[in-house]
Amino acid sequence: MSELHGHGKARHRRKKTALLAGVPLALAAAGALAYGTAFGVFGDDAQPRAAAAAAPSWAKDTADGFASVHALGQKGTYGGRDGKTVTVRTLADLEKYATAPEPYVIVVAGTISMDPKGKEIKVASDKTIVGAGTSGQIVGGGFFLGQGVHNVIIRNLTIRDSYHGTWNDKEHDWDAIQMDGAHHVWIDHNDLRHMADGLIDSRKDTTCVTVSWNRLSDNNKTFGIGWTENATADLTIHHNWFRETEQRNPSTDNVAHAHLYNNYLQDAPGTDITSSYGNYARGRTKMVLENSYFDGMNNPVIKDATAALVQRGNVFSRTSGRNESGGTAFDPKAYYKYSLDKAADVPALLKSGAGPRGSIGTTAGAPAAASTILTVAKDGGGRFTSVQKAVDAVPAGNTSRVVIRIAPGTYRETVKVPANKPHVTFEGTGRSRKDTVIVEGHAAGMTKPDGSGTYGTGGSATVAVEADDFQARHLTFSNDFDEARNQQLNGQQAVALRTAADRVRLDDLIISGDQDTLLLDTAAKEKTGRVYLTDSYVIGNTDFVFGRATAVIDRSVLTLKKRWNGTSAGYVTAPSTPAGRKGFLITRSTVDGDVSARSFHLGRPWHAGGDASLDPQTTVRDTTLGAAVKTAPWTDMGGFSWKDDRFAEYKNKGPGAGPAGGDRPHLTDAQAAAQETADWLGDWKPAS
Numbered sequence: 001m002s003e004l005h006g007h008g009k010a011r012h013r014r015k016k017t018a019l020l021a022g023v024p025l026a027l028a029a030a031g032a033l034a035y036g037t038a039f040g041v042f043g044d045d046a047q048p049r050a051a052a053a054a055a056p057s058w059a060k061d062t063a064d065g066f067a068s069v070h071a072l073g074q075k076g077t078y079g080g081r082d083g084k085t086v087t088v089r090t091l092a093d094l095e096k097y098a099t100a101p102e103p104y105v106i107v108v109a110g111t112i113s114m115d116p117k118g119k120e121i122k123v124a125s126d127k128t129i130v131g132a133g134t135s136g137q138i139v140g141g142g143f144f145l146g147q148g149v150h151n152v153i154i155r156n157l158t159i160r161d162s163y164h165g166t167w168n169d170k171e172h173d174w175d176a177i178q179m180d181g182a183h184h185v186w187i188d189h190n191d192l193r194h195m196a197d198g199l200i201d202s203r204k205d206t207t208c209v210t211v212s213w214n215r216l217s218d219n220n221k222t223f224g225i226g227w228t229e230n231a232t233a234d235l236t237i238h239h240n241w242f243r244e245t246e247q248r249n250p251s252t253d254n255v256a257h258a259h260l261y262n263n264y265l266q267d268a269p270g271t272d273i274t275s276s277y278g279n280y281a282r283g284r285t286k287m288v289l290e291n292s293y294f295d296g297m298n299n300p301v302i303k304d305a306t307a308a309l310v311q312r313g314n315v316f317s318r319t320s321g322r323n324e325s326g327g328t329a330f331d332p333k334a335y336y337k338y339s340l341d342k343a344a345d346v347p348a349l350l351k352s353g354a355g356p357r358g359s360i361g362t363t364a365g366a367p368a369a370a371s372t373i374l375t376v377a378k379d380g381g382g383r384f385t386s387v388q389k390a391v392d393a394v395p396a397g398n399t400s401r402v403v404i405r406i407a408p409g410t411y412r413e414t415v416k417v418p419a420n421k422p423h424v425t426f427e428g429t430g431r432s433r434k435d436t437v438i439v440e441g442h443a444a445g446m447t448k449p450d451g452s453g454t455y456g457t458g459g460s461a462t463v464a465v466e467a468d469d470f471q472a473r474h475l476t477f478s479n480d481f482d483e484a485r486n487q488q489l490n491g492q493q494a495v496a497l498r499t500a501a502d503r504v505r506l507d508d509l510i511i512s513g514d515q516d517t518l519l520l521d522t523a524a525k526e527k528t529g530r531v532y533l534t535d536s537y538v539i540g541n542t543d544f545v546f547g548r549a550t551a552v553i554d555r556s557v558l559t560l561k562k563r564w565n566g567t568s569a570g571y572v573t574a575p576s577t578p579a580g581r582k583g584f585l586i587t588r589s590t591v592d593g594d595v596s597a598r599s600f601h602l603g604r605p606w607h608a609g610g611d612a613s614l615d616p617q618t619t620v621r622d623t624t625l626g627a628a629v630k631t632a633p634w635t636d637m638g639g640f641s642w643k644d645d646r647f648a649e650y651k652n653k654g655p656g657a658g659p660a661g662g663d664r665p666h667l668t669d670a671q672a673a674a675q676e677t678a679d680w681l682g683d684w685k686p687a688s
Helices: 091-098 343-353 387-393 669-673 677-681
Strands: 084-088 104-108 111-113 120-122 127-131 137-139 142-145 150-155 158-160 177-180 183-188 191-193 200-203 207-212 215-221 223-226 233-238 241-247 251-253 255-261 264-266 279-282 286-290 293-295 301-303 308-312 315-317 373-376 402-406 409-412 415-417 424-428 436-440 463-465 471-479 497-500 504-512 518-521 530-534 537-540 542-547 550-554 557-560 570-575 584-587 590-593 600-603 617-621 646-650
Touching (some): 084 091, 091 104, 091 111, 091 120, 091 127, 223 233, 223 255, 264 343, 279 286, 301 308, 315 343, 343 373, 373 387, 387 402, 387 415, 530 677, 537 542, 542 550, 550 677, 557 570, 570 584, 584 677, 590 600, 600 617, 646 669
Parallel strands (some): 104 127, 120 142, 142 177, 158 191, 177 200, 183 207, 191 215, 200 223, 207 233, 215 241, 223 251, 233 255, 251 279, 255 286, 264 293, 286 308, 293 315, 373 402, 402 424, 424 471, 436 471, 463 497, 497 518, 504 530, 504 537, 518 542, 530 550, 537 557, 550 584, 570 600, 584 617, 617 646
16 A cells, blocks of 8 residues: 555543442352353344253353342242243343343343433342343443342443533432332442433342442442331442442441441542542441452541441551441341452452353352453553553454453553454443544554554554454554654555454444554455444545455444645555455445535555456445535556456435436445445354
């Protein structure tokens, strides 16, 4: 390629916290979550099937703590274990099975957005709702467990983003999980964040609840317990990570027995959220607080004069304000068996073990090396402070998915996922894909630091993916090489993301640069490399989507930008497709930008190295074209005519669209029927 330059900036408004909740110690299950590979990342069809036929091991897990006790006619908490297992991907199916009178194990196998925003599904008794691997996400709403609802497990989900723009929101009671008069509930290994009201509200005598191994973060009123004059409720809260949460961590009002142990409460310095208080015992609460770790919290432990609070073995680091105890509480071992981790070990234990899990055999409290979730945070809030360090920790030849969860921040580094580390996911954890940014500024003509030559186009990539079955979602890849200041450089190409692998799934991204932003390649000319990119922005000006991969860009925006000197001229695609293979398919997308009218071509043929055997292909269909697109949208390159290769449109619209002609070939309906997403991806069925 001949030209390119990348740029991308993103700021995060708030840092995230995480909360962890424990697993059934009494059964020695200790979080042996087997979600993920039993159904794959995408799951089965949303049809019921007998649990006996293919019930995953986690469907038989039961709760520990107060959720395990026999009371109110219920013998422990086991959810939908005795019912059928169904997999859901839509709001309609989730609501259908969650509200049904029969027991169900409901596997959430993708992202489900609540409509309307703030909706809370009214869960019925005898249900297990669990995420498939790390793919189960509920966005913009949550769950409600009403009076008498019992025997419910909510596990391995991400529930996020009902926040409505007001920090101390008194108008929107939009919780992740709200319980009013329920009993026997286990909330385990979830990621709960950024809701309009509470992450968890346990109200109106809700009892026999265990909250374990969760991450709770980026919230104001985080976990409230009470809303009752009675002191009858029993709750266990253990191994949760509260990070960047202001209040109710939890606030515990009129609780008969509140057992809190091995929790990690963290207020990281230099962030926008400041803790008001940590654990709070109110009213007639009796609380036992053991072996927890408080880091940077204001008023880490407070109690009313009417409450009893017994502390044992807690660690307080950089805390200030009230730290109180007093009175006589109770002995938790009179109600259930449990064991304590050392308080000093809690931060590392929860950074590696809290939140959704990815694969069979992962133990919640296991050492980080055994985890399928690796966490990255620049401020030390994760296991690693750089993305590459997390990639380095992935075992070579791994056969199950490893999710690298990246906290908000700007990570200036180059990252390479080598070919011997398949099944890796990069996942940003911010409110927006703008919050988590991986950026570097290398260009093809720049000399490497070791003096061994120049980077070259492929070597300029900020992120290089050479491993099959890679996924990335909810973050930004950027190359911010300053083309204006480096005009003397011979080689302005600056890649933000390079893929040279098969079955690459990209979603909810910003990929930002100038020239050669997104290189969609294969490991070798003779090898297949399929890429499916959805709901994303790709930004650039010259050949900014290029390479020999078989790639679909679906429901995305290809954003055209001016060149370094303010002029408008450029090319969207430069495929170098081998003969007999599919090239680039752009479908249901938008091509537009703040550039002059009729200044951009949709593409040109890149015969890399002058290889005449290549047969470059770009099809743009069912897409809105802005006025920036030329009336003759294809052009030649390097002495090769576009008319000798494969460039076409079908049913595009917008001011940049135009009728079929000699300079603007359109597919017939019959041709278009063979140029759809499924034709590109073949036997690979990524999630929609």
